[in-house]
Amino acid sequence: MNVTIEDAGTCRKTLQIxxxxxxxxxxxxxxxxxxxxxxRIKGFRPGKAxxxxxxxxxxxxxxxxxxxxxxxxxxxxxxxxxxxxVVHIIxxxxxxxEPGTPLSFSVTVxxxxxxxxxxxxxxxxxxxxxxxxxAKVDETIQGxxxxxxxxxxxxxxxxEKGDLVQIxxxxxxxxxxxxxxxxxxxxxxxxxxxxxxxxENAFLPEFADGLVGLxxxxxxxxxxxxxxxxxxxxxxxxxxxxxxxxxGIRSKVVPPIDxxxxxxxxxxxxxxxxxxxxxxxxxxxxxxETGRLRNELVDQLLKGVECDxxxxxVSGEARGxxxxxxxxxxxxxxxxxQLIEKKDEIVEMANxxxxxxxxxxxxxxxxxxxxxxxxxxxxxNSHIDLLARRYGMKPDEFRQELKKREAMPGIEKELRxxxxxxxxxxxxxxxxx
Numbered sequence: 001m002n003v004t005i006e007d008a009g010t011c012r013k014t015l016q017i018x019x020x021x022x023x024x025x026x027x028x029x030x031x032x033x034x035x036x037x038x039x040r041i042k043g044f045r046p047g048k049a050x051x052x053x054x055x056x057x058x059x060x061x062x063x064x065x066x067x068x069x070x071x072x073x074x075x076x077x078x079x080x081x082x083x084x085x086v087v088h089i090i091x092x093x094x095x096x097x098e099p100g101t102p103l104s105f106s107v108t109v110x111x112x113x114x115x116x117x118x119x120x121x122x123x124x125x126x127x128x129x130x131x132x133x134x135a136k137v138d139e140t141i142q143g144x145x146x147x148x149x150x151x152x153x154x155x156x157x158x159x160e161k162g163d164l165v166q167i168x169x170x171x172x173x174x175x176x177x178x179x180x181x182x183x184x185x186x187x188x189x190x191x192x193x194x195x196x197x198x199x200e201n202a203f204l205p206e207f208a209d210g211l212v213g214l215x216x217x218x219x220x221x222x223x224x225x226x227x228x229x230x231x232x233x234x235x236x237x238x239x240x241x242x243x244x245x246x247x248g249i250r251s252k253v254v255p256p257i258d259x260x261x262x263x264x265x266x267x268x269x270x271x272x273x274x275x276x277x278x279x280x281x282x283x284x285x286x287x288x289e290t291g292r293l294r295n296e297l298v299d300q301l302l303k304g305v306e307c308d309x310x311x312x313x314v315s316g317e318a319r320g321x322x323x324x325x326x327x328x329x330x331x332x333x334x335x336x337x338q339l340i341e342k343k344d345e346i347v348e349m350a351n352x353x354x355x356x357x358x359x360x361x362x363x364x365x366x367x368x369x370x371x372x373x374x375x376x377x378x379x380x381n382s383h384i385d386l387l388a389r390r391y392g393m394k395p396d397e398f399r400q401e402l403k404k405r406e407a408m409p410g411i412e413k414e415l416r417x418x419x420x421x422x423x424x425x426x427x428x429x430x431x432x433x
Contacts, residue, residue: 001017001018001019001020001023001074001077001078002017002018002020003015003016003017003018003074003077003078003081003082004016005078005082005084008090008108010308010310010311011087011110011111011112011113011308011309011310011311012090012108012109012110012111012310013084013108013109013111014106014107014108014109015075015078015084015106015107015108015109016104016106017074017075017078017104017105017106017107018102018103018104019070019074019102019103019104020102021100021101021102023070023103024066024070024097024098024099024100024101024102024103025099025100027066027069027070028062028063028066028097028099031062031065031066032051032054032055032058032062033051035054035058035061035062036049036051036054039054039057039058041053041054041057063096063097063098063099064097066097066103067094067095067096067097067103070097070103071092071094071095071105074105075107084109084111085111085112086109086110086111087109087110087111087112087310087312087313088109088110088310088312088313089107089108089109089110090108090109090110090312091107091108092105092106092107092108093105093106093107110310110311110312110313111310112310112362113307113308113309113310113362114307115305115306115307115362115363115366116305117305117363117366117367117370118301118303118304118305119304120301120367120424120427121424121427121428122427122428122429123297123300123301123424123427123428123429124428124429124431125293125296125297125428125429125430125431126430126431126432126433127289127293127430127431127432127433128289128292128433129432129433130282130285130286130289132278132281132282132285136281137274137277137278137281140277140281141257141273141274141277142254144265145254145255145257145261146254148254148255148261148264149252149253149254149255150252150253151164151250151251151252151253152250152251152253153248153249153250154249154250154251155216157215157249158212158213158214158215158249159198159211159212159213159214159215159246159249160198160212160251161198161199161208161212162197162198162199162251162252163197163198163211163249163250163251163252164195164196164197164198164249164250164251164252165195165196165197165198165211165214165246165248165249165250166193166194166195166246166247166248166249166250167191167194167195167196167211167244167245167246167247168191168192168193168194168244168245168247169190169191169194169242169243169244169245170189170190170242170243171188171189171190171224171240171241171242171243172240172241172243173235173238173239173240173241177189177190178190178235178240181234181235182232182233182234184231184232184233184234184235185232185234185235188203188204188232188235193247196208196211198211198212204224204242205224205225205226205227206222206223206224206225207222207224207242210222210223210242210244211244211246214244214246215246216246216247216248216249217245217246217247218245218246219243219244219245219246220243220244220245220246221241221242221243221244222241222242222244223239223240223241223242224239224240224241224242225239226238226239226240229334229338231332231334231338233337233338236338257270293425293428293430294421294425297421297424297425297428298360298363298364298421301360301363301424302356302359302360302363305359305363307359307362309355309358309359309362310358313358314351314354314355314358315354317354317357317358318347318350318351318353318354319350321349321350321353321354321357322346322347322350325346325349325350326339326346360417361413361417364416364417364420364421365413365416365417365420367420367423367424368416368417368419368420371420371423373416373419373420373423374416375412375415375416375419379415379419380411380412380415383411383415384398384399384402384411387411
């Protein structure tokens with residue numbers, strides 16, 4: 001087999017592979033013999049038909065088999081012989097196999113970038129001190145108490161901030177009912193017996209301030225300026241008037257921090273509760289700080305690497321980032337029109353992040369290879385079990401889903417890269433601030 005390799009652009013190479021006519025004839029004779037041993041031709045027992053008759057009947061199939069076999073063998077052999085690390089096949093010009101004729105073909109591939117690894121052991125990092133002040137503990141305890149709060153009906157007073165208020169409302173914009181402005185405005189135009197919090201959690205901007213001070217039975221007009229980036233695009237940037245009738249008031253009642261509260265939480269007393277909360281806050285802060293250090297370590301490594309990146313790998317990563325951005329924004333109620341307006345900004349950010357991610361992948365893969373970092377079957381299984389719990393799925397079902405999507409190799413690669421960062425963190429020079 002004769003192989004020549006030529007540069008075909010950034011991180012691209014074209015492999016020219018040729019098999020001799022002798023090899024083609026050898027493969028042809030071997031395949032013909034195999035066909036003849038099993039061929040079913042009318043008038044002859046299986047495998048007993050004359051070879052020439054078998055050849056006349058199956059010549060096309062034999063040549064296609066030879067082509068497929070020699071192309072696969074030649075491609076894999078060329079990669080192994082010349083140490084080419086392919087990340088994507090761009091183009092394969094398949095040949096036609098003919099007896100007595102050399103078989104040649106070309107493959108254009110994208111390859112891993114070439115670069116020198118920077119010094120990756122002993123990276124200097126500074127871990128920030130973790131401090132959990134008592135005010136944060138107080139805030140957390142108050143948040144827990146708020147979760148157990150009830151809303152009790154009140155009489156004889158006006159709406160105060162934080163109350164739960166029952167209202168009928170109808171909104172108009174320039175004399176037109178909001179209900180008629182568009183599908184995305186449905187529910188924002190008119191409702192009866194609707195409960196709304198008179199605080200920053202109110203369903204519309206400025207709505208809470210308009211309710212404070214009203215009595216049960218009061219009728220009032222509330223002016224609302226919808227921001228230009230409001231989720232319902234048919235209301236974005238518009239001024240609305242809401243006609244509101246107050247029908248009921250409920251006051252938020254937070255349970256006292258007492259023995260009954262501690263018993264409900266399964267702790268002995270306030271000191272015990274504060275200790276548990278402080279430990280949880282410190283653990284969360286330590287995890288965040290460790291995550292920051294891991295990111296900083298990778299960033300420092302990447303600064304020491306200059307290389308081109310495979311275009312298709314970067315574009316594929318960017319598409320994934322864009323899909324994540326769109327999914328996240330859609331879940332938060334951002335309209336399609338708003339996303340289209342920010343299309344260029346989203347694409348630019350995705351491309352920038354994709355380049356960093358892809359570069360990090362190649363650097364970490366090279367380090368893992370050099371340090372012989374591998375993922376064992378038990379490590380992979382434990383990681384998949386963890387991911388399954390995170391997604392709220394049974395491990396076996398999650399595995400089947402990964403196999404169906406052919407995502408298992410990607411999961412293993414990401415775990416290997418994470419293990420590589422673990423290794424680098426162990427070797428890092430980390431000082432405490």
